[in-house]
Amino acid sequence: MLEEEQQIEGDSFLPDEYSLNNSIIAIIVEEKNKDKVGGGAPIFFVKDEKELEKISMLLARITLGMVHDLGNRVKIIVKH
Numbered sequence: 245m246l247e248e249e250q251q252i253e254g255d256s257f258l259p260d261e262y263s264l265n266n267s268i269i270a271i272i273v274e275e276k277n278k279d280k281v282g283g284g285a286p287i288f289f290v291k292d293e294k295e296l297e298k299i300s301m302l303l304a305r306i307t308l309g310m311v312h313d314l315g316n317r318v319k320i321i322v323k324h
């Protein structure tokens with residue numbers, strides 16, 4: 245099937261390396277733990293546990309992603 249004929253559904257028209265499916269969309273971490281994270285996803289630094297919860301839930305709602313708690317005061321938002 246030619247690219248022009250491919251039906252656009254979600255982000256399926258993007259090559260796999262640019263797909264948002266099964267990708268980490270964001271990392272949320274307390275400032276005191278910023279040495280525990282790195283990589284290509286956007287990183288959001290927060291001041292405490294309360295802000296960690298709030299920002300991670302807001303980002304998940306905005307991006308339609310799922311929050312995963314890594315257990316070390318680091319959360320990731322993943323698009324499944």
